[in-house]
Amino acid sequence: MKLAKILPLVALLALPTLGFAQEATEAVEAVVDDTPPMAEIGYILTTFMFLVTGVLVFWMAAGFTMLEAGLVRQKNTTMQLMKNMALYSLASVMYFLVGYNLMYPGDGWSIDGWLGAFSLTGLEPVGLADTETDLTYASVGADFFFQLMFCAATASIVSGTLAERIKLWPFLIFTVILTGLIYPIQASWKWGGGFLAPGAEGVTDFLDFAGSTVVHSTGGWAALAGAIILGPRLGKYGKDGRVTPFPGANLPLATLGTFILWMGWFGFNGGSQLYMDTAANVADISRIMANTNLAAAGGAIAAMILTQILYKKPDLTMVLNGALAGLVSITAEPLTPSLGAATLIGGVGGVIVVFAVPFLDKLKIDDVVGAIPVHLFCGIWGTLAVVLTNPDATLGAQIKGIVAVGVFVFVVSLVLWLILKAIFGIRVSEEDEVRGLDVAELGMEAYPEFSKG
Amino acid sequence: MKLIIAAIKPFKLEEVREALTTIGVRGMMVTEIKGFGSQSGHTEIYRGAEYAVNFVPKVKLEIVVTASMADEVVETIAKTAKTDKIGDGKIFVLDVESAVRVRTGETNDDAL
Numbered sequence: 125m126k127l128a129k130i131l132p133l134v135a136l137l138a139l140p141t142l143g144f145a146q147e148a149t150e151a152v153e154a155v156v157d158d159t160p161p162m163a164e165i166g167y168i169l170t171t172f173m174f175l176v177t178g179v180l181v182f183w184m185a186a187g188f189t190m191l192e193a194g195l196v197r198q199k200n201t202t203m204q205l206m207k208n209m210a211l212y213s214l215a216s217v218m219y220f221l222v223g224y225n226l227m228y229p230g231d232g233w234s235i236d237g238w239l240g241a242f243s244l245t246g247l248e249p250v251g252l253a254d255t256e257t258d259l260t261y262a263s264v265g266a267d268f269f270f271q272l273m274f275c276a277a278t279a280s281i282v283s284g285t286l287a288e289r290i291k292l293w294p295f296l297i298f299t300v301i302l303t304g305l306i307y308p309i310q311a312s313w314k315w316g317g318g319f320l321a322p323g324a325e326g327v328t329d330f331l332d333f334a335g336s337t338v339v340h341s342t343g344g345w346a347a348l349a350g351a352i353i354l355g356p357r358l359g360k361y362g363k364d365g366r367v368t369p370f371p372g373a374n375l376p377l378a379t380l381g382t383f384i385l386w387m388g389w390f391g392f393n394g395g396s397q398l399y400m401d402t403a404a405n406v407a408d409i410s411r412i413m414a415n416t417n418l419a420a421a422g423g424a425i426a427a428m429i430l431t432q433i434l435y436k437k438p439d440l441t442m443v444l445n446g447a448l449a450g451l452v453s454i455t456a457e458p459l460t461p462s463l464g465a466a467t468l469i470g471g472v473g474g475v476i477v478v479f480a481v482p483f484l485d486k487l488k489i490d491d492v493v494g495a496i497p498v499h500l501f502c503g504i505w506g507t508l509a510v511v512l513t514n515p516d517a518t519l520g521a522q523i524k525g526i527v528a529v530g531v532f533v534f535v536v537s538l539v540l541w542l543i544l545k546a547i548f549g550i551r552v553s554e555e556d557e558v559r560g561l562d563v564a565e566l567g568m569e570a571y572p573e574f575s576k577g
Numbered sequence: 578m579k580l581i582i583a584a585i586k587p588f589k590l591e592e593v594r595e596a597l598t599t600i601g602v603r604g605m606m607v608t609e610i611k612g613f614g615s616q617s618g619h620t621e622i623y624r625g626a627e628y629a630v631n632f633v634p635k636v637k638l639e640i641v642v643t644a645s646m647a648d649e650v651v652e653t654i655a656k657t658a659k660t661d662k663i664g665d666g667k668i669f670v671l672d673v674e675s676a677v678r679v680r681t682g683e684t685n686d687d688a689l
Contacts, residue, residue, distance in 0.1 A: 165620070434625075435625070438623065441623070441624055481625050
């Protein structure tokens with residue numbers, strides 16, 4: 125790191141101690157000229173906040189990976205790891221190539237309010253040379269970095285639902301379209317200033333703070349379309365309506381994955397405050413993180429108590445889903461609820477998953493990790509729940525947002541899955557499915573030295 | 578010589594081993610097995626779906642002893658492994674034709 129870049133930070137730290145450290149006065153005066161102008165401090169802190177919370181959201185990729193690796197059967201573990209590595213990397217590239225400017229076109233809409241700009245992402249020049257930087261927000265680099273993580277999270281949601289039976293490459297082609305086009309287009313409607321964003325007269329429209337609808341339901345709708353076209357795993361649903369469970373191979377990994385997601389969510393919701401330039405914004409970020417935590421706790425506790433009552437034993441996988449359900453539920457509005465309200469909003473999410481998982485089984489929609497109940501159902505619930513604590517929200521506007529995003533994502537995904545099915549086939553052969561995708565598609569087992577479980 | 582095969586509840590293994598050692602049994606073979614008898618299987622619930630566990634985990638003991646000791650061994654196992662609940666297991670007794678101790682070449686009763 126260059127000294128010139130460190131000095132302003134040193135000055136920042138030294139400033140409050142100016143009056144007390146007489147001996148150090150000389151040294152402090154030597155660097156005081158490099159102190160950033162007050163006007164830059166907001167820009168610096170907000171940018172820094174985006175980078176830190178962006179790293180937290182990145183880590184959710186690890187959370188999804190471990191959750192999925194734990195909830196599939198052993199014979200499909202390597203494939204799940206492979207898909208998660210690939211989808212995160214592809215999402216990164218696609219968001220750079222197309223996604224970012226499609227989602228945030230500024231004044232460059234291709235179709236005003238509906239379709240953004242098609243261009244590569246460009247960053248500020250090195251050292252902000254020769255530019256007039258807008259100091260009211262954050263650097264483009266930090267914004268791009270942060271928003272990219274949300275795009276990747278959307279794709280992660282899909283991979284869990286379709287596990288154990290989908291072919292690798294058609295899934296990755298879907299991921300490319302989802303992260304390059306589907307996600308950025310619908311996200312531009314709300315977050316890019318499109319037709320779902322606050323109206324011109326300052327009237328607040330559809331509200332989705334960190335993406336219960338824009339991120340989670342979008343992933344959920346794409347997963348639902350895929351699960352319908354792909355069909356259930358072999359032997360999952362018997363002719364007489366019996367459901368055969370395929371217990372996950374590694375519950376410690378699934379639990380670790382859930383805790384990682386929980387941690388990442390502090391960045392997901394906290395960073396979505398988008399500004400850390402005033403005391404008010406910092407206080408709001410604190411509210412958001414505290415509320416986010418309690419919503420997850422509420423969801424986990426609700427799922428634990430409910431499965432104890434319904435099934436006589438608490439079901440860990442439902443408790444894991446319950447915590448995530450709480451997180452998704454609070455994501456549309458983590459700021460305005462009180463701590464108690466956040467706990468209850470998350471708790472309702474936990475109740476929703478416990479009923480939604482068997483409900484999907486009744487419809488013979490096979491969702492390996494429970495991503496549809498967690499991300500789609502609770503995404504819808506969370507988006508509706510905004511009206512409970514935020515007086516600016518209206519039920520009509522919330523429903524408008526849910527329906528607009530839902531119809532677009534579900535229909536486009538359905539068509540895309542059908543096209544992929546027609547061209548390549550999206551499902552492995554029965555024999556390969558029974559042998560497991562690790563051996564059949566990759567020739568590599570996750571735990572080669574252990575006997576088959 | 579008699580071969581005694583006993584399938585018992587896994588948590589009783591240590592207690593049974595201790596009781597048999599006390600009456601002079603000097604060796605046994607132990608295998609973790611799954612199976613069903615009159616206890617049959619049971620059902621569990623995973624993510625809201627009920628499923629049958631058709632085979633129950635048990636521990637299988639194989640003990641070869643002199644004919645004169647067989648009854649005492651069977652009684653000891655039966656007494657120690659008993660919980661009065663369904664699924665306590667079963668004991669079978671078979672004749673053994675011959676035995677050899679590999680290290681010394683001793684045969685039959687001497688090999689035990």
